Structure formats: structure tokens, C-alpha cells
Amino acid sequence: ELKVEQNPLFLSMQEGKNYTIYCNYSTTSDRLYWYRQDPGKSLESLFVLLSNGAVKQEGRLMASLDTKARLSTLHITAAVHDLSATYFCAVDRTNRDDKIIFGKGTRLHILP
């Protein structure tokens, strides 16, 4: 059974600091996604990572994928308050039954 684990689950940090959220998964997978969710809102797609060594960046967020280690990271550079949200990673199963498994999410709170 595919399991997706994120850590930390809660993170409080100061503006201007850098930090990394980790996402480990238990079996091989085609793709890894990162989503953002604001309180009471739906999920917003941030990144889709398709291959080993993939790196994508948008603004202060950068995501990477190491399929051999079954690990993805979401790095936040010089955090700003607007990045406060819950971040989810999600993994697609290799047997392609289209079932996407989400982690429990990392609740990020950035202090001004």
C-alpha cells in the first residue's frame, strides 16, 4: 500500500527565513504533486514533478524530486506572511489506476 508521509506537520517560522518541507513515499510512483490549501478553501496546484532530479521553482517556492530515495522537498526561500497555508504532497501510483494519495499536510504559519 502506498503511503505518503510529510514532515513537519506543523511549522511556525519568521518572515525572511528559509525552510524545507519533506515528503517521503513508500513505493515507486509516476508523479508527485504539491498543493497549497488556505483555510476554508480548496486546493491549488503548485507543482507536478515527473522524473528523478526534477526541480521546479515558482517565486519563493522550489520543489524537487528524488525517485531513488522516494523523497520530494518543498523549499521556501525568504518566507513572507502570504505563504502561510497548508501544503500537501500527493503521489500517483505506478500501476496507473489514477488513485492519488495525499500526505497529511504541513501547516505553515509565517510570523510577520
Next chain:
Amino acid sequence: ETGVTQSPTHLIKTRGQQVTLRCSSQSGHNTVSWYQQALGQGPQFIFQYYREEENGRGNFPPRFSGLQFPNYSSELNVNALELDDSALYLCASSLSLDRATEKLFFGSGTQLSVL
């Protein structure tokens, strides 16, 4: 905005009742997935429909059922509601032509409370 609309936004039901949730997918999208998100948890996959056929199902009992219509809109039906069914139900649509770049576009969800 993702172009995926769900209705209703909020719903209160009692145990044993039945509920139908609706989702209109983004224009041109032929695949709809449903997720249940309990408070403080990640979304859990319920099932997916592709061109009106069920195309994958998660670990949910048969009282969770669905439909997809020719216009690719979808319904989620839950019978014999239980207290634990209280959650945010999210619909996501996608275009299953190129899985390499396929992204899910989520609706705002239906918050279901079972009393």
C-alpha cells in the same frame, strides 16, 4: 478560480439520511475525481470517473456511489449517512489525454455535517 464548481457549499444532514453532491468540471475536462477531506487531514480518494465510467476507487464502502453525465459533470451519492461522513468533499477535474502533465483542478468543496 479553477472553473470547477460544486454545490451545495454547505449541507447538514442527520444519521441515516442520504445526500447527493454535485460537481461541474472545468470546460473540456473529461475526468472527475472525488475526495473526502476530514478536518486536519489530507484528502482521501473516493473514486474517479472517466467518460461516464468508474475508473478507480479508494477504500470507501458501497454506500458511496457516483455518476458522471455526458457533459462530464458528476454526482457523489452517500447513503445511510454516518457521523464519520462529516467532512469536506472535494471534486477535481482533469483532462486525461496527456498524463505526463495532467493536473487536477479542485472545486471549493461541499462541507457536509452529519448530526
